[in-house]
Amino acid sequence: xxxxETTKFTVSRKTSQPVRYAPHHFPTAASAALTLRxxxxxxxDGCNEADDRFxxxxxxxxxxxxxxxxxxxxxxxxATVYHYGLGRISPYAWWxxxxxxxxxxxxxxxxxxxxWVSNLFxxxxxxxxxxxEPSQNPLDDPRQFVIQHYHDFLNRxxxxxxxxxxxxxxxxxGNDVQxxxxxxxxxxxxxxxxxxxxxxGYLVERCYKVAYGDVTGTxxxxxxxxxxxxxxxxxxxxxxxxxxxxxxxxxxxxxxQALEGNKQAYALEFVxxxxxxxxxxxxxxxAQFVDQxxxxxxxxxxxxxxxxxxxxxxxxxxSGNASARAQAVRMVAEDTDLYNAEYNRAFVLAEYFGYLRRxxxxxxxxxxxxxxFWLTKLNxxxxxxxxxxxxxxxxxSIEYRQRFGP
Numbered sequence: 382x383x384x385x386e387t388t389k390f391t392v393s394r395k396t397s398q399p400v401r402y403a404p405h406h407f408p409t410a411a412s413a414a415l416t417l418r419x420x421x422x423x424x425x426d427g428c429n430e431a432d433d434r435f436x437x438x439x440x441x442x443x444x445x446x447x448x449x450x451x452x453x454x455x456x457x458x459x460a461t462v463y464h465y466g467l468g469r470i471s472p473y474a475w476w477x478x479x480x481x482x483x484x485x486x487x488x489x490x491x492x493x494x495x496x497w498v499s500n501l502f503x504x505x506x507x508x509x510x511x512x513x514e515p516s517q518n519p520l521d522d523p524r525q526f527v528i529q530h531y532h533d534f535l536n537r538x539x540x541x542x543x544x545x546x547x548x549x550x551x552x553x554x555g556n557d558v559q560x561x562x563x564x565x566x567x568x569x570x571x572x573x574x575x576x577x578x579x580x581x582g583y584l585v586e587r588c589y590k591v592a593y594g595d596v597t598g599t600x601x602x603x604x605x606x607x608x609x610x611x612x613x614x615x616x617x618x619x620x621x622x623x624x625x626x627x628x629x630x631x632x633x634x635x636x637x638q639a640l641e642g643n644k645q646a647y648a649l650e651f652v653x654x655x656x657x658x659x660x661x662x663x664x665x666x667x668a669q670f671v672d673q674x675x676x677x678x679x680x681x682x683x684x685x686x687x688x689x690x691x692x693x694x695x696x697x698x699x700s701g702n703a704s705a706r707a708q709a710v711r712m713v714a715e716d717t718d719l720y721n722a723e724y725n726r727a728f729v730l731a732e733y734f735g736y737l738r739r740x741x742x743x744x745x746x747x748x749x750x751x752x753x754f755w756l757t758k759l760n761x762x763x764x765x766x767x768x769x770x771x772x773x774x775x776x777x778s779i780e781y782r783q784r785f786g787p
Contacts, residue, residue: 456479459478463478463479517786518786520782520785523548523551523552524544524552526551526565527539527547527551527568528544529785530572534572534573534575534582534731535575536622540633547571550567550568551568566766566776570772573731576631577629577630577631580625581625581626581640582731583720583727584625584644584714585613585622585625586613586618586723586730587715587720587723588711589612590611590714591677591714591719592612592651592657592710593612593656593660594612594676594677595609596610596612598610598741598748599748600748600752600753601748601750602750602753602754608753610726610741610749610752611726613730614740615743618734619734621647621651624643624650625640625643626643627643628643629643648711649703649704651707651710652706653703661700661706663700664699666698666699667694667700668691669700670700670709671691671713674713678716681713681716681718681722682716689712690712693708693709694709724764725756726756728771729752730752732755732772733751737778737780737784758770
């Protein structure tokens with residue numbers, strides 16, 4: 382055997398062995414991948430323009446696109462864990478991981494599949510839709526109908542006993558069309574009427590009224606005019622309702638203590654916001670502070686209740702005590718007279734927030750005409766949502782059904 386033959390044999394034996402990767406190579410490889418080190422083809426002149434000219438600027442744009450995609454993907458993954466693992470429903474505060482990693486836009490359901498993605502990329506859901514096009518609207522299934530109500534009105538995943546109970550209310554109708562329609566309306570309205578919603582969502586609506594009064598909206602029903610409408614907006618309502626309802630499942634052990642703790646914490650946070658302190662300077666006397674809350678609420682306090690609220694400040698010269706402020710806001714917001722007076726307005730508002738996931742004057746509406754129509758009708762029927770056919774109309778609306786499918 383010649384030297385050349387020996388050399389050839391040795392080389393062939395070496396190249397035929399399985400490639401082994403040393404662990405210390407992995408950090409180098411990961412660094413090269415994450416920095417797109419070889420995006421320029423190895424020559425260092427950047428990426429090609431349309432005319433085949435190399436430019437580093439185009440390479441940097443590729444880098445930004447890549448990193449943006451990775452961050453948005455990470456934000457979607459974290460939001461998925463929040464929603465399905467922790468029961469935290471979007472939108473999230475700016476300091477939460479999904480907004481910090483990706484986008485401050487809302488994570489919500491898109492497409493027929495109801496896939497939870499950032500509304501910066503709503504068409505991501507069509508990938509799932511194309512693969513699994515439903516033959517009917519998911520809302521037509523009693524179980525999915527109930528699950529969606531837990532999401533939209535209670536901002537959480539359903540507890541098993543509650544899911545089974547409400548699903549059976551509808552499923553027990555079998556193929557009886559009229560029975561199904563009536564039961565769906567009753568089950569749907571029950572989520573607004575529930576203790577859990579009344580003590581969270583409805584309380585939030587009243588807290589905003591006590592703090593900031595009403596705002597003026599425009600309606601064309603039956604002709605152009607202005608009307609007073611609730612101050613709270615959908616994003617505020619959703620965030621604050623989630624805050625009060627966090628970890629609360631009515632009738633489960635400890636739910637009352639958890640709810641009360643959440644309401645106390647929420648009220649204290651509420652009165653320490655910049656918006657609230659701008660509206661109620663700490664230099665106001667306790668009497669001025671309580672009187673302004675009462676005025677915003679529609680003068681619902683009796684003389685004795687007013688005195689009780691003022692006494693929360695224990696004779697202080699000003700209303701700077703945050704704890705006393707929080708207690709006073711809750712006292713007025715939870716007043717029975719306000720609860721009754723605001724009920725129908727909150728019911729109509731909850732229809733828009735719950736079913737349509739928007740403000741009454743958001744697209745496709747341009748003003749409060751729809752809100753005014755349903756409030757007028759609900760008042761005409763003394764709050765009877767069945768005779769007013771309000772819940773029925775929202776459930777059968779194209780806008781609501783098209784959130785999930787055909």
